[in-house]
Amino acid sequence: MEWGSCSSPLSGLAPVIREQPSNVVARRNDPATLNCAASGEARITWYRDGREVVTSTQDTRSHRVLLPSGSLFFLRVANNKRDSDAGTYWCAASNDYGVTRSKNATLTIAFLLYEFESSPESPVKGRIGDSMALTCQPPKGSPPPSLTWLRNGQLVTNSSRITVTSKGELTITRAVLEDNAMYTCRAQNLAGTREAPSVNLIVMTPPWFEERPENVTTASGVLVELICRAQGSPTPTVTWRRLDGTMPHRRAILEDHRLVLGQVTAADSGVYACEIQNEAGDASAEVMLTVVDAPKLIQKPQHTQVMAGESAELSCLVEGDPSPLILWRLPTQDRTALLIPSQKSGHVAISDDGQTLHLASTTTHDSGIYYCWGISRGGGVSAQAEVMVVEAYPPPIIGVGPKDLYITPGSVANFPCEVVSEYAAPTVTWWYRPAAHFPEVQLEQSPDNDRISLAINGALLIKHINASDAGIYTCKVTADTGYVEQEAILRVTKQSSRMPAIYPPAPPTKPQIMFVNETSVYLKWLPNSQINSGSEHWYRVEYWRQGWDEWRVADTVMNEESCIVKNLMSGNIYTFLVRAVNNGGVSFPSPWSDPVTIRSPRDPSLTIDQVRHARRRLSRPAVTLSNASAMAPNNVLLAWKFLTAGHETVEGVLVYTVSEEGIVKVATVLGSTSSSHHLHNLHPYTNYMFFLVPFWRSVEGTPSNSYSIITPEDIPLEAPNNIAATFREDGSTLITWSGLSVKKARGNIISYQITLTHNGTEATEAVGTPWLEAHGLIPGRLYTVQVAARNSAGLGPFSSPILIDFDSINNYGHQPHGSESDEDPAVIYVPNQPDWFIYMIVPLVVLLFVVTILYIRRLHRKSLTANQPVIPTHYQDTSTYPASNTINMYSEQKLWHLEECDKEYNHVSTCLLHSDQQINEYAEPRAQANDAAKPYATTALLVHTSPHMTRRPTWQNHQDNPGIPINWSAFLPPPPAHPPHHETAAGDPLRHTLSQWQCDRRTESSGFSNNTLSEQYKRPCDNTSEHTYDMYTHVTQNSNRDKFTTFNALQSRGMQTSNCISQRGMLDESLTNTSHSGT
Incomplete structure (x- = not known):
């Protein structure tokens, strides 16, 4: 039911308030409405604070309007001193039956003041990691304003570290650098928004060194910069102090945290401290400045002109502390042509102290500019002098010569003749002739003629002139360097002509x-x-x-x-x-000017001013070598700094490397911004000196300071050699070897490592001396010895294995340590053999051995058929040998001893196993001594290495098979353990021996050709025995490993050079072919 469409059923009753007014908050000048509605045809009246509100119905000027519904509408809420709408309102509904009042409602006018009750003051600082809080109380307002925080204009939201409390407090825990910002407190209500002044929140960090100052060693007179770069929040302040003296304030400048000291001297050396500080903390760093005086050039070399063939010297005296090294650079395009003290190059020699360069027998090729460099850790100086080797000197010249004169009789004539000759003493003579077609007459001063005088300066004076004195006078100057003359005419007149005197000018200076x-x-x-x-x-x-x-x-x-x-x-x-x-x-x-050689400049594109400017700039120190560090045994890293700002005059540097032997290397590094260079291919454990020479185009400057370093050690390059072993009487064995040279050792040898190996068992010993006294070695065993040297870099390579045979040392004698003997211990070099070679050679050796036995049997049958006498075969018993170091080929590689067999070619020679021992033989018919038959041919088995031979046997210098020698003793069968009983011939042993064996030596080869042998020898043979004993040789003992001969090598050589021929039998052509094929 709508109230306006039908009448109230409750007629006769007072109205009912259907809509109660509510509180309203409004901003000034904004519209507002207070609602009120009643039932029926009630009239609505509004009251404020007990007084009726005047509306536009009552007063058209009023801004208050009563709406038809009964609500009170404010066109604009007024709030001023004259009129204010704020207050308590209620509405009253009335009709004929009564009045009804509503509830009270408040109209509040919103406001917000501008000034905050409290806000943080800027800046707010705190250390990194600490907790920080920003408090803010908003300004007064209605309704009460709410608080928020802004970070660089962006609203701050709560997180794990940042929280805004209900009271408006901003809390930051574990502050970080990212918290640095501008924070703003904002208050807001219906009346508006207010912001407090922004506050700068600074999270501070303690200061720390971004670049610490480093110790500096520099030359005096240069500019030094001590760098100290620091970081922190806020930016720390940098303060420099000197801890052990007074700061040179006049020469000290602080630029960008750098301490710049100009023209440093030795008094500036000391400890300096860089102190950094900010509100969060402070720190300090110390640096040592060492100023070394640069060398001083006491005496510069002078330009020298010398005749070809003569000697010349240049002197250059440089002093300083530390003592500088004087280097001389020769006038060649080769920049490595540097000489150090006591060094020579051709006919150029440097004195021991380096102060004098001597040129002997100079030639024109020696002409040029010689540089003297004085270099030390404190800096470098440079001087130069030109040596001019000439084939002739300039001739003399007449400085003031005679002039034509007009003289009256009785006057005095003066003809000057002053001579300049800088290289030879001149001789001045005067000559006179009346006219040009007359002969000359020399004028001399004599006591008889006092009219003519010759002055010391060469002038001619003639007194009491008469008409006969008229003529031509000539001044002639002679010297070893040349000849010059000048003439003048004397005329005698009756009247003298006087002219005003005009004198010649004075001479200028030397050009x-x-x-x-x-x-x-x-x-x-x-x-x-x-x-x-x-x-x-x-x-x-x-x-x-x-x-x-x-x-x-x-x-x-x-x-x-x-x-x-x-x-x-x-x-x-x-x-x-x-x-x-x-x-x-x-x-x-x-x-006279200094002699000058006309030559093309190094860089024709440069002008005179450019060259002069570059030389002037580079004459001062331009670069300093700051450090040299060894990166490896063969390379060094150099670091340098340029001293001139901008480096516009420096195009690059020449890096000089000078070894202790005087070997010079030069590397060119381009670029004025370069600061380091790697040097490679150096020698380990070598003392090197480095320095730099700046250059611009073809102009070179003053050398920098030097830096010396010894490269690190590297493992030894080679193994010790000359390994020898000596068996001593006390049962010990002395093993010695030669040490290494410094170049091969590449460091200080601290020990030697010796390895003894026997049957797979290895023992290692380290000693500090080049010898080892070994105990407990068991006789009868073979030991292999290897030696290596050790330095601080590590162990070097081992030597090749050396075989020690104790059985041969014990059985055949030894020389006590220190005794005199011509023989060395029995030491044999035995190289390792691969197993595959052994497996391959064994079947071949067995097959060759069987074929040889069958062939010898065939020859034996032929000899028996021919009823030829057979020479018995003898077995050599090793027990009959004297005490000597030998090796038996059938018993652990011991050598056989062969006596010298050296007779004339046309005589029969006898080869004995040993001339003073009895020889075991098999029970076979013996040939008589007078039955010796001349052989058909003889072939040398092996040349005897007698110590009395003055030439080395050919077989020692020739080897047909350069491969790995074969140890034949490992494969050949041993001799019988108990040889048959033998008889000893009565009488002379030599006669008996001749009846057993005969060796004819001929100069021709038969049955076997060996072009490398100048002589052929015949070996003992056995035509009946199944065993053929190869060869017998004596090895001269020598401690030098290079002269050792292996048993395997002897075997292989024996197989190649031996050819067995029966004394009475004759070998057919097939034997020759078989010998070659067997070989």
């Missing part, structure tokens, strides 16, 4: 060579101080070249004190002088 190229020389000089600046004069240049007989005048006449003489010939030496000229004549010549 200086400013620049030289391939065709021109630029000269410069100064005028004489006696010449007035306003006087009129000019200059004349004279020059001389080798090969000329006289001085010549340049075409150009100069008004200024400089000149460029052109059209010169390259490769020649020139000397210049300058004369001043005016109307009165020519001055005395200036001092």
Whole structure:
């Protein structure tokens, strides 16, 4: 049911408030509505604070409007001193039956003040890792405002570390650097938003060194920078202090946390401290500055001109602490042509102290510029001098010559003749002739004629002139360097003509060579101080070249004190002088210039000013070598710093490496920003000195300071050699070897490692001396010895295995340690053999052995059929041998002893096993001594290595098979353990021996050809025995391993050079072929 459409059924009752007004909050000047509705046809009236509200119905100017529904509408809420809408409102509904009042409702006008009750002051600082809190109390307002926080304009939300409390407090735990920001407290209600001043939150970190200062060792007189870079929040302050002295304030500048000391001296050496500090903490770092005085050039080498064939010396005295090393650089394009003290190169020698360079028997090729470098840890100095080797000196020149004179009779004539000769003493003579077609007469001073006087300066004075004195007077100058003359005419007149005296100008100074190229020389000089600046004069240049007989005048006449003489010939030496000229004549010549060689410059593209500027800049220290560190035994890393700002005059550096032997290497490093270089291919454990030379184009500067270093050790390059063993009487064995040279040791040898091996068992011993006294070695065993050297870098390679046979040492004698003997211990070099070679050679040896036995049996049957006498075969018993170091081929590689068999070729020689021992033989018919038959041919089995032979046997220098030698004793069968009973021939043993064996030595080869042998020998043979004993040889003992001969090598050589021939039998052609095929 709608109230306006039908009448109330409750007529006669007071109205009912159907909609109660509620509290309203409104901003000033904003519209607002207080709701109120009643039943029926009630009239609505509004009251504020007990007073009726005037609406627009009552007053059209009012901003309060009563709506038809009964609500009170405010067009704009007023809030000023005259009128305010704020208050307590209620509405009253009335009709004819009564009035009904609503509940009270409050109209509140919202507001928010601008000033916060409290806010944090900027900045707020805290240490990293600490907790921080920002408090904020909002300004007064209605309704009460809410608080929020902004971080750099962005709303802050709660996280694990950041929290905004209900009271509006911002709390940060475990602060980090990312928390640094501008924080703003914001208050907000219906009346608006207010922001407190932003606060800068700073999270501070204690200071720390981004780059610590390093110890500096530098030369005096240079600029030193001590760098100290620090970081922290806030940025720390850097303070430099000197801990052991006074800071040189006048020369100390603080730039970008760097302490810059200019022109440092030795007094600046000390300890400096860099202190950094901020609100979070402080720190300090100390640095040691060591200033070493740069070398001082006490005496510079002087330019020298010398005749070819003569000697010359250049002296260069450099002093300093530490003592500098003086180097001389020769005038070649090779930058490694450096000489150190006591070094020679051709006919150039340096003295032991390095201060003198001596040139012997100079030639024109020695001409050039010699550099003297003095280098130490404190810096480097440089001086240069040019050596001019000439084949001739400039001739003399007449400085003031005679002039034509007009003299009246009775006067005095004065003809001057002053001579300049800088290389030889001149002789001045005067000559006279009446006219040009008359012969000359020499004028001499004599007591009889006092009219003529010859002055010391060469002038001629003639007194009491008469008409007969008229004529031509000539001044002739002779010297070892040349000849010159000048003449003048004397005329005798009755009337003298007096002219105003005009004197020639004074001579200028010595001309200086400013620049030289391939065709021109630029000269410069100064005028004489006696010449007035306003006087009129000019200059004349004279020059001389080798090969000329006289001085010549340049075409150009100069008004200024400089000149460029052109059209010169390259490769020649020139000397210049300058004369001043005016109307009165020519001055005395200036001092002669230094000789100069016309040559092409290194860089023709450079101008004079560019070269002069580069030389001036590079004459000062431009680079300093800061460090040299060894990265490996053969390479070093160099580091340097440029001293000049911008490095515009430095194009690169030359890195010099000088070894202790004086070997020089140079590396070019381009770039003015380069700061390091790696040097490779150095020798381990070698002392090297390094220094730098800056350069720009072809101009080189002053050497830097030097840095010396010894490269690290490396393992030894080779193994010890000359290994020998000596059996001593006390049962011990002394094993010795030779040490290594310094170059091969590559370090200090601290020990030697010796390895003894027997039957797979290995024992190792380390000793500090080049010998080992071994105990407990069991006789009868074979031991292999290897030795290696050790230094601090490690163990070097082992030597090749050396075999020690104790049985041969014990059975055949030894020499006590220290006794005199010509024989060395029995030591044999036995190289290792691969197993596969053994497996391959065994079947071949067995097959060869069987074929040999069958063939010998066949020959034996042929000899029996022919009824030829057979020479018995003898077995050599080793028990009959004397005490000597030998080896039996059938018993553990002991050598057989063969006596010398050396007879004339046309005699029958007898080869005995040993001449003074009885020989065991088989029970076979013995041949008589007179039955010796001449053999058909003889072939040498093996050349005897007698110690009395002056030449080395050919077989020791020749080896047909350079491969691994074979140990034949491991495969050949041993001799019978109990040889048959033998009989000893009565009488002379030699006669009995001749009846057993005969060896004919012939110069021709039969049955076997060996072109490398100059002599052929016949070996003992056995035509009946099944065993053929190969060869017998005596090995001369020597401790030198290189001269050792292995048993395997003897076996292989024996198989190649031996050919067995029966004394009475004759071998057919098939034997020869078989011997070759067997070989």
